[in-house]
Amino acid sequence: MDDPSSSGLGNFHRVPHGIPYSDSNEGDSDSFESLPPPIVDFDQYKVERFLQAPMCSGMKTSSNSDDNSESDLDIDPISPDLPTSVLGPSSLDIISLPNRAYDKAEEIARRVWEAGWTVVHHSHLPKWLRDNDFLIKGHRPPLNSFWACFKSIFRIHTETGNIWTHLLGFVAFLGVSVSFLVQPTIEIQWQEKAVFSAFFVGAIICLLFSWLFHTVYCHSERVGRFFNKLDYCGIALLTMGSFVPWLYYSFYCRMSPKIVYLVLIFVLGTACIVVSMWDKFAEPKYRPLRAGVFIGLGLSGVIPAMHYVITDGFWAAVDYAALGWLVLMAVLYILGALIYACRVPERIWPGRFDIWFQSHQIFHIFVIAAAFVHYHGISEIATYRLSFGDCVETE
Numbered sequence: 001m002d003d004p005s006s007s008g009l010g011n012f013h014r015v016p017h018g019i020p021y022s023d024s025n026e027g028d029s030d031s032f033e034s035l036p037p038p039i040v041d042f043d044q045y046k047v048e049r050f051l052q053a054p055m056c057s058g059m060k061t062s063s064n065s066d067d068n069s070e071s072d073l074d075i076d077p078i079s080p081d082l083p084t085s086v087l088g089p090s091s092l093d094i095i096s097l098p099n100r101a102y103d104k105a106e107e108i109a110r111r112v113w114e115a116g117w118t119v120v121h122h123s124h125l126p127k128w129l130r131d132n133d134f135l136i137k138g139h140r141p142p143l144n145s146f147w148a149c150f151k152s153i154f155r156i157h158t159e160t161g162n163i164w165t166h167l168l169g170f171v172a173f174l175g176v177s178v179s180f181l182v183q184p185t186i187e188i189q190w191q192e193k194a195v196f197s198a199f200f201v202g203a204i205i206c207l208l209f210s211w212l213f214h215t216v217y218c219h220s221e222r223v224g225r226f227f228n229k230l231d232y233c234g235i236a237l238l239t240m241g242s243f244v245p246w247l248y249y250s251f252y253c254r255m256s257p258k259i260v261y262l263v264l265i266f267v268l269g270t271a272c273i274v275v276s277m278w279d280k281f282a283e284p285k286y287r288p289l290r291a292g293v294f295i296g297l298g299l300s301g302v303i304p305a306m307h308y309v310i311t312d313g314f315w316a317a318v319d320y321a322a323l324g325w326l327v328l329m330a331v332l333y334i335l336g337a338l339i340y341a342c343r344v345p346e347r348i349w350p351g352r353f354d355i356w357f358q359s360h361q362i363f364h365i366f367v368i369a370a371a372f373v374h375y376h377g378i379s380e381i382a383t384y385r386l387s388f389g390d391c392v393e394t395e
């Protein structure tokens with residue numbers, strides 16, 4: 001369990017004792033310093049200041065049992081649990097009071113920490129967690145603990161849908177991959193298993209990284225940024241992996257275009273990963289750029305598709321290169337990316353899709369649907385191509 005006092009959770013506004021709360025003043029603490037101490041006794045004043053220190057906004061007191069209630073400001077700086085012997089002037093012991101009060105405060109902090117956290121309003125998130133202004137309530141506060149992040153999978157908040165869509169997608173693809181790869185060699189030869197594995201690995205890594213990112217995003221700025229980069233790498237790897245079986249079977253007996261297009265997608269995918277490593281790439285203002293980069297990577301498939309249509313004809317591409325499935329896959333990816341970039345529907349009805357059916361969840365579902373469509377498409381191409389036997393034509 002992490003130390004709550006070092007959890008970085010003090011970024012939130014807290015109503016100071018006896019001072020009206022103002023959400024507009026970021027520098028509240030400075031103005032408090034200049035106020036005269038409310039209590040004459042210096043030791044007691046220090047105790048009160050210590051107990052008022054921002055400790056863990058976003059965490060709930062043990063009496064607050066509603067997980068979804070907005071209570072980021074509902075923790076009384078002086079806990080009602082605190083015995084009057086600490087606060088009351090009647091039993092003031094000048095020497096031992098600070099130590100006893102410190103122990104009490106530590107005990108309170110420990111109990112609040114163990115009681116867990118509660119969801120917070122968007123305006124009370126630190127800047128690095130403010131990704132989508134149209135999701136108003138239900139955000140996780142910074143948790144600063146991987147254990148707490150993973151436990152949050154089973155709580156309801158703005159990331160619950162994002163976590164579960166790709167966690168279930170990850171499990172589904174793992175199952176599909178295993179059932180494909182354990183087929184006897186007489187049914188599916190090792191070459192097919194190797195080629196399909198490129199797609200399976202891309203899909204599994206993409207969904208795994210995405211699930212991990214959405215789970216630990218609220219840990220801290222450093223951890224969130226690192227996993228965000230992994231998330232983008234996963235998208236690039238899925239796109240690259242998707243191209244491999246398609247190019248392999250579409251240009252089965254044409255070595256030169258096959259190599260050229262495989263190298264092309266490898267170079268473009270690597271470029272995408274390099275761009276994703278740029279720190280500013282994850283900032284909200286670059287959302288359209290992110291969508292554009294990954295749509296561009298996917299649309300690079302238009303070049304080999306046009307090549308096939310020109311050399312073999314449109315209907316051959318539809319019948320033998322699964323062009324219809326590829327187009328459906330592209331439409332799903334592009335539609336998903338556009339929904340992600342435009343943040344619809346929460347942009348139209350801010351606050352209505354905080355928990356379910358927000359744009360990012362729709363994007364996730366489109367990604368899974370597109371990946372399954374692609375799996376179906378490449379299975380058809382492989383079945384068709386392998387029915388012909390070995391290559392007889394020469395280049």
Ligand SMILES: [Zn+2]
Binds near residue numbers: 210214360
């Ligand atoms: Zn995501």
